[in-house]
Amino acid sequence: MLTGLTIKNYALIDQLQVSFNDGFTIITGETGAGKSILLGGLSLILGKRADLSSLRNPENKCIIEATFDISKYKLKGLFKEQDLDYETQTIIRREILPSGKSRAFVNDSPVNLSSLQSLGAQLIDIHSQHETMQLVDDAFQFQVIDALAKTERDLETYTLHLKSHKTLNKELKQLQQFQAEALKEHDYNAFLLNELVEANLKEGELQELEEDFELLNNVELIQLKLEEANALLSEEQAGVLTSLRDLKAALQKLATISTTYQDLLDRVTSSLIDLDDVLVDIERFEGNLDADPNRLEIVNAKLATLNNLTQKHLVKTVEELIIIRDDLSKKVAATENADQDILDKEQEIKAVEKLLNTEAKQITEKRNKAIPDLKKQLEAILSQLGMPNAQFNISLEVSDTFLYNGKDTLSFLFSANKGGQFNVLKKAASGGELSRIMLAIKSILSKYVKLPTIMFDEIDTGVSGEISNKMADIMALMSTKMQVFSITHLPQIAAKGNTHYKVYKKDVNEVTTTNLVKLNYDERVVELAQMLGGTQLSDSAIAHAKQLLN
Incomplete structure (x- = not known):
């Protein structure tokens, strides 16, 4: 969970320091106010390459520091793998020097971008309408099915035996050579x-x-x-x-x-x-x-x-x-x-293959049992999100090969319309539809696994007020199990947040700066009213804003 963020000398931000709570956090602001700057700063924490042009004052270094509560995440293994000190309150700091050199630290230990990316992927998931390629990835689709199928321990055992299988085959090849x-x-x-x-x-x-x-x-x-x-x-x-x-x-x-x-x-x-x-x-x-x-x-x-x-x-x-x-x-x-050694090694491989086949069969059976439930939940959520005719055709086919996660090959097909042909997601769904499918999948996943903090960046673009209400309900429900951020232009979504921040620009001495402020109840009413009716506040807009908040 992201608990704090400090940004200094980055783009239009001179200095910004903010604390976050769990639950559903809303971020609003006028177009161009600097919401993308906030996301850009977070992206640097997640391992994005630095750009010297991001420095507000080119003579000073830029510092972005984020604090995470990772006590509920199972990340000790990753910290050990990356040779990092594990702390439940983990601090990630990124510095961009005037020379253009970039440095990154995790709990004050220097790390390279690769390590930062590995860790960052477990902490924050930034999702926008244009970032849905994960949906069409087999590994992600299997992750969704396996979450419902509860195959985590089966896959751990299978992975250990698969590693042994690869080692034995390597040793056999060496013996033969x-x-x-x-x-x-x-x-x-x-x-x-x-x-x-x-x-x-x-x-x-x-x-x-x-x-x-x-x-x-x-x-x-x-x-x-x-x-x-x-x-x-x-x-x-x-x-x-x-x-x-x-x-x-x-x-x-x-x-x-x-x-x-x-x-x-x-x-x-x-x-x-x-x-x-x-x-x-x-x-x-x-x-x-x-x-x-x-x-x-x-x-x-x-x-x-x-x-x-x-x-x-x-x-x-x-x-x-x-x-x-x-x-x-x-x-x-x-x-x-050598003949006897090779024969012995082949016998070892056959024994491991027997275990792998048994484990892969068990994984396949659990997945097949979970698929109808996944299909039912997805179609129900998408119906609420204005896609009443959305249908999925999800099936497994057992291969002859031991794959990294079993022996299954996955067919994950979609049709948005009645009587329409099923096709792979990237061909069958539009950008807006993919965005809603991703929201539906993330909401389902949040019920079964501990997901990282998720930040939805204007995924509500182009949807109606009624659908945005449903989107907000889904995100609010997700926030009972994880930390959810939503950057939005829709008052229906903004009203559902537990906490509301506003991004705004301010001119000081003819210099423009971007700021982030936490809104109290009255300030939220004003912000929602402006989102509903513009800067000229009307009594009806105020009343509507209060109604949304209540």
């Missing part, structure tokens, strides 16, 4: 995998093999050097151990003479023990050393295999080859399991 691509590479990947598996790869293996190769490939040289080392240590005449033993004996004699030489003796003794151990190890190595041509051939072959594989896969280590092997194993397995 993967399978098609993978099959092309499967044989080659399997060949590469087989090579790596046969290589029996082990972490750290390359270093071990290289060490084995060096050992096996140099057995004779190792044997020769071990023999030399053994001889140097153990030769009876000039071996190192022999010399150390002689040295030890000499120091033992000195140590008996003085303890000063004991340290030297201990160090030589330690060296002798170490070198004895070295000799034992050398002899053990000599005993274990064995030329093994077969083992050398095996090691050499394995090294060649690993070198070929690292070069082939452009890597340097066995560990990298293992990673490639595991990855190829997954690819080959995925290719070989």
Whole structure:
């Protein structure tokens, strides 16, 4: 519900601030007084593109701010989707800067026009005789039928499953594409995998093999050097151990003479023990050393295999080859399991389609039950609005396709005259008739769903006083369930409002400004009398105005 509007420096408006109540609000004023300016300002709040020429004073910025009570609207999801702070008293502000730049804010958070339009569509519906294209839109026609059919929860469940259905089909397509691509590479990947598996790869293996190769490939040289080392240590005449033993004996004699030489003796003794151990190890190595041509051939072959594989896969280590092997194993397995994966996904899709078909059937049944009631209500209201022969032919046909709101295709046909052919609304109804049909539909919708604030902009143009009375009754009845504004030239409609505002122009210092004022009872009487008989107020016009108000 629109509770407040502030406009500064916009068109002929210098500064305007007004509060609104719920119920039925009337806005009147002479032609050219500025009612369209008021609508233009509201349109900016709803996300219309800004125009620099709208600035009253081009040196100052234009500010339009509207306050809405949205506590009864289910808009928390939309606020979350648009990443906005939800407040039950929501303030939308639009600024047009002298530079031409435009800014928009919702609860002081900056938003783009797209977000503003999404939110604005849920808050205000501005409707004029020339803005009836919504009527011919399938989505709007379904909205009307679904309101009567009470399919909201059915459609929510259907929509969730339809989203799942689309996701599963996307995944199926990806699996099929993967399978098609993978099959092309499967044989080659399997060949590469087989090579790596046969290589029996082990972490750290390359270093071990290289060490084995060096050992096996140099057995004779190792044997020769071990023999030399053994001889140097153990030769009876000039071996190192022999010399150390002689040295030890000499120091033992000195140590008996003085303890000063004991340290030297201990160090030589330690060296002798170490070198004895070295000799034992050398002899053990000599005993274990064995030329093994077969083992050398095996090691050499394995090294060649690993070198070929690292070069082939452009890597340097066995560990990298293992990673490639595991990855190829997954690819080959995925290719070989693709048929089963596709079959499983197809089964999931069939299960969801079964649910969708059941839900769509239920939606269709509810819609078919609601259509006769909608037809009856529409024709009854239009009869009151001067279209006694108006008839609707509304029917559903179930398609083979899952649509965004079920499986129904809608035929919404109209005939304004007896014996006339039924046709689609945009071809069968005139502008004035479309306007009255829209009023009838909105009045029906208001009984079933929470509609945004609606502003009827002179939809009564060209209708008689009697019909305008009926229009006013319909709008007044709608206003018991929602906030309704009517910009009108007809006193019959103006008299039915709970609140009455007048738009007027005023010249101050040779500058014209547009203003909006709330009328009290006496001012309403004068305004209605002028609407009835012109600026020259007559007693009969005053009396008629009071009669209308009462």
